Amino acid sequence: MPVTQRQIEEWLREDLGHHDVTNEVPGETTGRLVAKENGVVAGLDAASAVFEYLGVDVETTVSDGDRIEAGEAVLTVVGPTKDVLRAERVAVNIAGHASGITTRTREAVDAARTVSDSVEIAGTRKTTPGLRGVEKRAVVAGGGDSHRLDLSHMVMVKDNHVAEMGLENAVEHFRERVSFATKVEVEVEEAEDGKRAAGAGADIVLFDNLPPSDVQQGVELLPDGTLAEASGGITLEDVPDYAATGVDIISMGSLTHSAPSLDFSFRTG
Amino acid sequence: MPVTQRQIEEWLREDLGHHDVTNEVPGETTGRLVAKENGVVAGLDAASAVFEYLGVDVETTVSDGDRIEAGEAVLTVVGPTKDVLRAERVAVNIAGHASGITTRTREAVDAARTVSDSVEIAGTRKTTPGLRGVEKRAVVAGGGDSHRLDLSHMVMVKDNHVAEMGLENAVEHFRERVSFATKVEVEVEEAEDGKRAAGAGADIVLFDNLPPSDVQQGVELLPDGTLAEASGGITLEDVPDYAATGVDIISMGSLTHSAPSLDFSFRTG
Amino acid sequence: MPVTQRQIEEWLREDLGHHDVTNEVPGETTGRLVAKENGVVAGLDAASAVFEYLGVDVETTVSDGDRIEAGEAVLTVVGPTKDVLRAERVAVNIAGHASGITTRTREAVDAARTVSDSVEIAGTRKTTPGLRGVEKRAVVAGGGDSHRLDLSHMVMVKDNHVAEMGLENAVEHFRERVSFATKVEVEVEEAEDGKRAAGAGADIVLFDNLPPSDVQQGVELLPDGTLAEASGGITLEDVPDYAATGVDIISMGSLTHSAPSLDFSFRTG
Amino acid sequence: MPVTQRQIEEWLREDLGHHDVTNEVPGETTGRLVAKENGVVAGLDAASAVFEYLGVDVETTVSDGDRIEAGEAVLTVVGPTKDVLRAERVAVNIAGHASGITTRTREAVDAARTVSDSVEIAGTRKTTPGLRGVEKRAVVAGGGDSHRLDLSHMVMVKDNHVAEMGLENAVEHFRERVSFATKVEVEVEEAEDGKRAAGAGADIVLFDNLPPSDVQQGVELLPDGTLAEASGGITLEDVPDYAATGVDIISMGSLTHSAPSLDFSFRTG
């Protein structure tokens, strides 16, 4: 779902406070959200919604996922000066945050493409509290895969489940309890366990915290039709090595929890 | 204000979805939030509140602002396994996010201290939408200065105000309109304008986007009692140079918008 | 996610109004939620949460999904009389609503079991606005399958998508756009189209608004590994006929939008 | 009050999830909400508000309470295709739910009219949590009486009040404590107690769980000006018998808690 009115109200409220004097400016103005560095843009719907909440008209000149260059305007607004100024900081913050994620994702995808035409770069559930939807869509805008959106989207059989029930039993346990609409992924920490998980019915096997060589070995043991994912502290530099293992998906928490913001400025008049 | 029940409810809700099966585990468990790298911790009140919302008991073993080492537990919980597991991801995400900001702030403060005993490292309004309070308190936990908390906290006379009214008139204009409880800061882009701003009654002068040499010149022209701030794309590497200029405050948007998350894991049983 | 404090607050608020006099009764009381007819219980967590919000202690004596008989107590509470009385109507309403869905689901599952050991009875997105989670969990408590929890959980390729892009192109279009974590189901209105959909990569084929004979024909044409679902105005009476077709899933909107409430009374003292 | 923005946001949010791909369709479309069976329509304001929240224009071609036939359109919309599709399911769900209640109410009113020109068919507080207003207005649209809207609207003296204070004292107790603006109704379980309740000052007497013969006896004993209500598991089939007793109001929980949804489809293009 797009950002809600309630979210925007919270965002504006925490920035404006009870009595803001500096924005009490009469008249109308135009404004442009301008990139200060090269990157890939996202969060335009959220940034637009902030202005629109205050009755300011918005026109976007690029789309989420477009590469932009320093100096390029991504959004133009027209409205009462006081409302343009009130929305400015929040709009810049959300666009910068989302575009930072998208830019970082794009870099990871590009790094993967040097080695593999098909491997997916995916996000994780390591998102900033309150911004799950914005950040997942930013990953997708960068050419990435959203991965599971929330705990109800896909079952992940974790090491503690396996420790308690055994791998095969754990897979069966969850298969029986989830909808046919839900995929089941199994997290393993040894290459051979991937094969067992696939045999037990896993749709996807996650090789967690393994070096590329072990991942490759695990992938080779998997039957056709079972997807393989690598995860665990993988950095931008590691991407080609993991991409070369034959995995289908490389997931990286850093896409959402550690991407630096993309720098934008807002220029009025 | 500490994080609200409403915020926690939103954070949990966006992560759990409508029907999460993997956490339906009977019994009780203990769990520990453990650092995976060295850093400075923050966000413990928010992380604790997430567990407590679900009826899980929490004990913290360190305080916001404490330096922690890889392997160190910062939080211990006891409660129904299903509720511990439900809270886990959100708690890790918020603690990692806040601690990342605190760690980055601490680094900047330490860098400044190599040159100056007193210069403050301050945050900005470039925070992640929805997390203003959490992030401002994380900056403070790292030895930083919160800077203005929202638009109503302090007046910032900006270049567009100066362009429209002239520097002296703009300062006077806002002085008349804000409370005696509110300070007035003036943003200038030339060293000599700082003196004019101080003369017009500015409590603080912000030298924006100026090289250290110009900032130093500006600072020297200021009368006693007027504070000087430097800002504008200042990186960790730049901090000592700006600290050496004699400014009172160095503010850095990157503390909140671009600090990588601090890595934590959550271990049950 | 369990029902939120916010939901409970809304539920109580709409029933209590601004000044309720009849519940201003001093002292403490006990109360029991008692079934007035045979059925299968659900919604106990929601009903409990209503009492607990007002500080009333709750003990449940059965679990969601248990068959209960007329006269059987499912929940016992102890607390201030005024708070027990304030929570009563809302708790009865939500338990009756959820249990009605669970009971109806159980009947459908039992009807299906007379013919097939494995066919799933599934809910749909035809739920009561505001109660998606409660109703989906009630379907599961009755032995049913939740089906997709929301639009982001699974892709459903609909007739309008097919009309616009063609069947194969539509499947490919969405395959490229959704996560590896997300299944793709295709809705078809002719038996032979199921085979095409499977060939194009559908995980599940939905035979919509077809008589059992056509569904059976469609199922027989499907390759191994592709699931088949039947849907479209299927009543309790129709269930065995559809179950006999060999489909994997029978989904019924009536489970959630038209199940009569299960009758409960609340007895104090 | 009409449905609030907050409610609509909740309804959409629970159906859309974090990243819905299937509705990402460019262009504009028209759509019609079409009845698939005969009935009486309601909930048009709520269904319209869902579309309007997303910026889709709505025109209604019938009014709440109108009889509609299978194939008849009740609502026509025009807007961006993606927004029309996003609103569709929620709008159908709320219109179907409300219209089901209205249709069931109309049937009960019609059954009563075969015997009595004046007896009212009333709803109860047995409504679906979160939908009190929508459901009460649906009962009224079907020719029914809303009965008390919440606990603060009218005092109902219940058996537990009578057990504790005695009938006459209980009535006097509440008379003293409620506003002149509030009516007082007394629930009795024996025909003769109605007369006592009226004598004590009850505005309305509720004959609860009594057979029609006893209700008739109770009604005959009442003085002029005191209204009589019958309640307690009364079904559509029972309505004429109760209507013949001379009661003024027949209230039925099943109108709101067990009415099957009225079947609608939504057709685009």
Add this chain to the structure above:
Amino acid sequence: MPVTQRQIEEWLREDLGHHDVTNEVPGETTGRLVAKENGVVAGLDAASAVFEYLGVDVETTVSDGDRIEAGEAVLTVVGPTKDVLRAERVAVNIAGHASGITTRTREAVDAARTVSDSVEIAGTRKTTPGLRGVEKRAVVAGGGDSHRLDLSHMVMVKDNHVAEMGLENAVEHFRERVSFATKVEVEVEEAEDGKRAAGAGADIVLFDNLPPSDVQQGVELLPDGTLAEASGGITLEDVPDYAATGVDIISMGSLTHSAPSLDFSFRTG
């Protein structure tokens, strides 16, 4: 309904801001809410709820509606010093506001009792936005009558309705449209119109903006069983004159919109 968690969260949030330093005090403390002037207390449940939200224990030593004297403690709290201090201002504000209304109501009731044993002093819908429930209960705590709680509680036939439909038609119009549970009051501006309204079926007649002599004339013309209300800018000084007219109810907007706060202080340690 009592004040909600959501309300308390809003109240605290607007007073605390993002980073409050002055309350960061370690340890535990006790505190007492002490009256600084004589009056009648109310709002104790709301004030208590503010402390309890932050985990502070509360004991009340008087009840809403009790007369209190300067120096008397009405509430004692024990808890972490920082939480006691955080809640203090909000708790004092709500208790002072509610008690001011109760005290003013008590004065009006006492003034009326010098002339009449039975006339009710009632509030109106002229309440402070956001505090309808708190203020209505404060009026009742002062011995007053809540009057209609909201527009759905009782029908008020206003001059514009009469102008449009004629008095008798307007009464009949609304009688047909509202529940049997709802009373109908008619506002008249001439003494003789009261009799017409009663004849048309009004439960209550409101003599609006009439001097006491006209009200008395209107009251004398009313049949038995029809209540009479006087309203329209009636001050505390006017109360005895209106009470002597024989009206049943005197309603005063000033009880809620213009009562000065009752002065409380909060003393810790």
Add this chain to the structure above:
Amino acid sequence: MPVTQRQIEEWLREDLGHHDVTNEVPGETTGRLVAKENGVVAGLDAASAVFEYLGVDVETTVSDGDRIEAGEAVLTVVGPTKDVLRAERVAVNIAGHASGITTRTREAVDAARTVSDSVEIAGTRKTTPGLRGVEKRAVVAGGGDSHRLDLSHMVMVKDNHVAEMGLENAVEHFRERVSFATKVEVEVEEAEDGKRAAGAGADIVLFDNLPPSDVQQGVELLPDGTLAEASGGITLEDVPDYAATGVDIISMGSLTHSAPSLDFSFRTG
């Protein structure tokens, strides 16, 4: 920040209830908000927003802070009759409440001006819960000073801090802990302590609960550049005496917690 949609929704909801019949009037109407007494207007943005929430057009003919006379219209609306009527009471209530505060503030400012050209009349944190922003802006509209907006806006060193740490230490303690953006005020109860507080670095000294003569003595002891405030039960009558002491600020809780509402009526057609 202006009033939020959420606030307006709450305000309307508490006044309308679940099923309001009296406003179901077809057609369009105009309406005017008209003053019934002389005063100073405020709250126009809030009143306008209530109408606009329901789709009614608003034109304001005066501005917040303007003096208005009995009979003068401040707001004109055009829209569907039912929506104009629904918004009416809430809009009148908020405008009356805010204007009452503004009018009272204006009186206090005018009283101060008879003696001093510069002394500020300031509000306090003694505001009505839920209306901090509306009331602070109303004080400013009346020519007053908002004083600190929330606890995070300015530090107030209180008697309990001084008791615990000593005056000088307490000032230093908080100076170290708050941002350079935040002023520090110290509350003293003896004239000579003001000088000590100023010496310790207080920006402002608050002379609390002192007679004018003591305040004057305290003010005379203060160094240049330290502001002086008088507070503590100061009434309108006391204002000139305090204004004559030379203090910079006189703060009065009564401006917000005890100002009677300004009387408005709403006239349609």
